Amino acid sequence: MRNRLRRRAPLAVVAAAALFASAACGSGFDDNDKSGSAQRSGPASLQILFGSSGDAETKALQEAAAAWASATGNKATVTPAQDLAQQLGQAFAGDNPPDVFYVDAVRFADYASVGALEPYADKISNVDDFYPALRQAFTYQGKLYCVPKDFSTLALEINTDLWAKAGLTGADVPTTWDQLTAVAQKIKAKGITPLALGDTRDRIGAFMVQAGGWITNADGTQATADTPENLKALQYVQSLLKNGLARYPKQLDAGWSGEAFGKGKVAMTIEGNWIKGALQNDFPNIKYTVHELPAGPKGKGTLSFTTCWGIAAKSKQKEAAIDFVEAMTKGEQQLAFAKAFGVMPSRQSVSQQYLAQFPNDQAFVNGAQYAQGPVNAPKMDSVLADFDTGLQKLATSDPKAILQRLQKNTEAALGG
Amino acid sequence: MTLLRERGTRRPDVVVPRGRGSIRGPEARAGWLFVAPAAVLLALFVLLPVLMALWVSLTSWNGQGSPFTGRAPFVGVDNYTKLFTEDGLARQDFFTSVRNNLYYVVLVVPLQTVLALCLALVANQRLLKGRTFFRAAFYFPSVTSSVAISVVFLFLFANSGTVNAVLGLFGIDGPLWFSDSRGLVHLVLDGVGLVNLDAPPAALADHGVFGLSWWDWISGPSVAMCTIITLVVWTTSGTFMLMFLAALQDVPVALEEASLIDGANRWQRFRAVTLPHLRPVLFLVLTLGLISTWQVFDQIYVMSQGDPAKTTLTPAYLSYRTAFRSFDYGSGAAISFVLFSIIVVLTAVQRWLLRERRG
Numbered sequence: 139m140r141n142r143l144r145r146r147a148p149l150a151v152v153a154a155a156a157l158f159a160s161a162a163c164g165s166g167f168d169d170n171d172k173s174g175s176a177q178r179s180g181p182a183s184l185q186i187l188f189g190s191s192g193d194a195e196t197k198a199l200q201e202a203a204a205a206w207a208s209a210t211g212n213k214a215t216v217t218p219a220q221d222l223a224q225q226l227g228q229a230f231a232g233d234n235p236p237d238v239f240y241v242d243a244v245r246f247a248d249y250a251s252v253g254a255l256e257p258y259a260d261k262i263s264n265v266d267d268f269y270p271a272l273r274q275a276f277t278y279q280g281k282l283y284c285v286p287k288d289f290s291t292l293a294l295e296i297n298t299d300l301w302a303k304a305g306l307t308g309a310d311v312p313t314t315w316d317q318l319t320a321v322a323q324k325i326k327a328k329g330i331t332p333l334a335l336g337d338t339r340d341r342i343g344a345f346m347v348q349a350g351g352w353i354t355n356a357d358g359t360q361a362t363a364d365t366p367e368n369l370k371a372l373q374y375v376q377s378l379l380k381n382g383l384a385r386y387p388k389q390l391d392a393g394w395s396g397e398a399f400g401k402g403k404v405a406m407t408i409e410g411n412w413i414k415g416a417l418q419n420d421f422p423n424i425k426y427t428v429h430e431l432p433a434g435p436k437g438k439g440t441l442s443f444t445t446c447w448g449i450a451a452k453s454k455q456k457e458a459a460i461d462f463v464e465a466m467t468k469g470e471q472q473l474a475f476a477k478a479f480g481v482m483p484s485r486q487s488v489s490q491q492y493l494a495q496f497p498n499d500q501a502f503v504n505g506a507q508y509a510q511g512p513v514n515a516p517k518m519d520s521v522l523a524d525f526d527t528g529l530q531k532l533a534t535s536d537p538k539a540i541l542q543r544l545q546k547n548t549e550a551a552l553g554g
Numbered sequence: 555m556t557l558l559r560e561r562g563t564r565r566p567d568v569v570v571p572r573g574r575g576s577i578r579g580p581e582a583r584a585g586w587l588f589v590a591p592a593a594v595l596l597a598l599f600v601l602l603p604v605l606m607a608l609w610v611s612l613t614s615w616n617g618q619g620s621p622f623t624g625r626a627p628f629v630g631v632d633n634y635t636k637l638f639t640e641d642g643l644a645r646q647d648f649f650t651s652v653r654n655n656l657y658y659v660v661l662v663v664p665l666q667t668v669l670a671l672c673l674a675l676v677a678n679q680r681l682l683k684g685r686t687f688f689r690a691a692f693y694f695p696s697v698t699s700s701v702a703i704s705v706v707f708l709f710l711f712a713n714s715g716t717v718n719a720v721l722g723l724f725g726i727d728g729p730l731w732f733s734d735s736r737g738l739v740h741l742v743l744d745g746v747g748l749v750n751l752d753a754p755p756a757a758l759a760d761h762g763v764f765g766l767s768w769w770d771w772i773s774g775p776s777v778a779m780c781t782i783i784t785l786v787v788w789t790t791s792g793t794f795m796l797m798f799l800a801a802l803q804d805v806p807v808a809l810e811e812a813s814l815i816d817g818a819n820r821w822q823r824f825r826a827v828t829l830p831h832l833r834p835v836l837f838l839v840l841t842l843g844l845i846s847t848w849q850v851f852d853q854i855y856v857m858s859q860g861d862p863a864k865t866t867l868t869p870a871y872l873s874y875r876t877a878f879r880s881f882d883y884g885s886g887a888a889i890s891f892v893l894f895s896i897i898v899v900l901t902a903v904q905r906w907l908l909r910e911r912r913g
């Protein structure tokens with residue numbers, strides 16, 4: 139045995155040497171703060187990574203970037219990501235992030251808390267023009283990091299044919315929870331499924347807002363999950379589910395509520411403005427109207443979803459990057475994007491122009507005034523996924539227990 | 555092992571020269587030279603990344619910059635203790651995934667082995683017409699992309715898909731396959747009236763270990779998981795059939811004929827002649843099955859992403875999600891190392907169980 143060991147020693151030495159050598163090669167991507175913050179001068183060549191909703195968005199962004207590049211004498215390479223979160227994660231880990239990229243409000247706190255984002259917002263003109271709820275979504279520890287590129291809100295969509303079939307008219311559009319229950323019962327009596335409701339916090343959360351609750355406090359520092367307001371909301375949604383007045387999309391054999399709605403399986407659904415494009419593409423014959431969500435015990439409430447233009451803290455061309463974002467968030471540019479792929483401008487100053495072009499979006503735009511953004515705190519991803527798991531089983535489980543669990547996990551995530 | 559055995563058989567009177575200048579010296583050097591390319595490649599692309607991952611699992615690296623500078627905080631075994639001793643979401647998720655995968659392994663490994671063996675026996679029949687066709691047909695799922703097959707299964711098991719349509723012909727109202735998180739054992743217990751699903755017995759529901767109640771532990775695979783089990787058994791049994799087939803064709807005809815002369819019937823021949831010959835292949839198939847089932851990832855990623863209600867969450871997928879979605883690379887790496895040790899331990903146990911018993 140000893141002899142064998144001795145004979146193996148050279149192998150060990152060689153292996154160790156190989157390891158060290160390759161580890162030394164690896165130091166090529168080590169941090170070097172001096173060069174990291176050094177800014178390049180001369181014409182910039184920006185790398186822009188984004189999660190595209192489809193060809194329309196990709197094309198619109200490529201055109202806008204080309205226009206900016208030729209106007210400023212810089213270069214801009216626009217790359218649609220296959221999986222934005224993963225590609226960004228790898229780019230940060232490799233210390234070679236793109237200069238500009240989309241940051242979903244859901245992920246924002248994770249990026250901001252690890253110092254990946256450049257807080258550039260104060261260099262953008264007329265920042266106060268962006269909707270306050272959207273600015274809040276991109277504020278971390280009191281500092282606005284990036285500016286929203288557009289936003290969406292949830293509203294109530296009604297299938298006009300099924301609505302009429304149930305003997306309902308325009309005057310019956312529900313504006314309170316009680317009315318929602320009442321019309322749902324009338325629709326159900328006709329053998330139609332009343333409401334398709336997504337089984338996640340991103341839909342059911344709207345009821346929590348209407349009841350005056352939310353998962354965390356405004357600045358995302360405290361867990362406020364286990365409250366009577368939230369309980370009231372979950373109990374209400376549970377009653378809808380239990381009585382067959384609402385169904386989750388999976389029960390309707392649909393990937394999401396919009397699909398069930400488009401197939402004419404339900405009379406109502408709660409979705410955001412992205413449903414317009416989806417219905418136009420997949421179910422062009424469906425007739426529907428859009429209304430604000432029914433108000434709860436504490437008034438109107440909806441959820442907003444938004445994405446900002448993130449600039450990497452490690453970018454070597456921050457000035458050009460900020461100039462690019464400035465150009466992309468200009469009112470006219472946002473209106474052009476709105477026309478191209480159906481998003482709502484994040485600047486309040488162009489909301490009237492937007493509504494002039496898209497009068498049917500009144501309900502979505504109105505939602506911006508009372509909308510709640512996503513949970514804005516780092517390390518909440520698995521906690522919220524766990525909450526979604528609870529919501530999937532809401533019909534048969536105790537709402538109080540779901541909220542207690544959410545409270546416990548949120549406290550652990552925020553405290554840690 | 556071979557080295558030792560060789561030395562044992564060497565004649566004691568031959569003095570083996572040692573050290574430099576020996577007859578065998580240049581030979582050994584040449585040997586190292588020949589294996590060097592492979593060894594360097596292995597070290598570079600297997601050993602080094604493994605060691606790097608091990609280091610990451612001891613830090614709380616968040617994915618910013620390189621983890622091999624001082625900037626990634628060293629946390630020791632915290633990532634591991636979080637999985638085992640701290641009462642929290644991390645432990646609960648991890649043990650939920652272990653439970654799911656355990657049921658998955660317990661069902662998939664025996665089923666695919668038995669199915670593969672049966673298919674091999676059928677395809678090995680000398681009297682069977684069109685043997686090549688059957689061999690190709692059985693093997694076909696194995697060479698098809700697992701992602702493509704997963705998508706096909708998504709359609710098959712959709713709520714108004716083919717499977718439920720066929721069940722409907724027999725008057726059975728098929729379940730909502732991919733949204734049904736109820737466990738099989740729970741369903742059976744509920745079906746025979748032992749327990750009530752909506753109000754589980756307090757003795758089981760209020761106590762537990764590793765953050766899961768006993769009631770959760772005994773759930774069995776969920777209905778959604780069963781579809782994935784079906785898929786995997788169907789796809790992998792072809793590969794293993796091929797291995798069994800090769801081994802079956804190696805069984806000496808003379809032995810079979812001898813047993814025939816001894817008056818052994820079909821079953822006795824299979825039990826006493828064929829099966830002992832298959833033992834090494836059986837070991838191979840079980841080991842490969844065990845390893846691949848504990849590492850199940852792509853089907854989960856494509857079909858369910860851990861839903862419904864985390865009942866298809868597996869350690870491999872959880873590790874991916876923790877690292878790349880939550881930026882908790884340390885915990886993600888720790889999960890993968892725990893998974894690695896589970897596989898090693900189980901393979902060792904299986905090796906011990908299948909050891910050749912003499913006398």
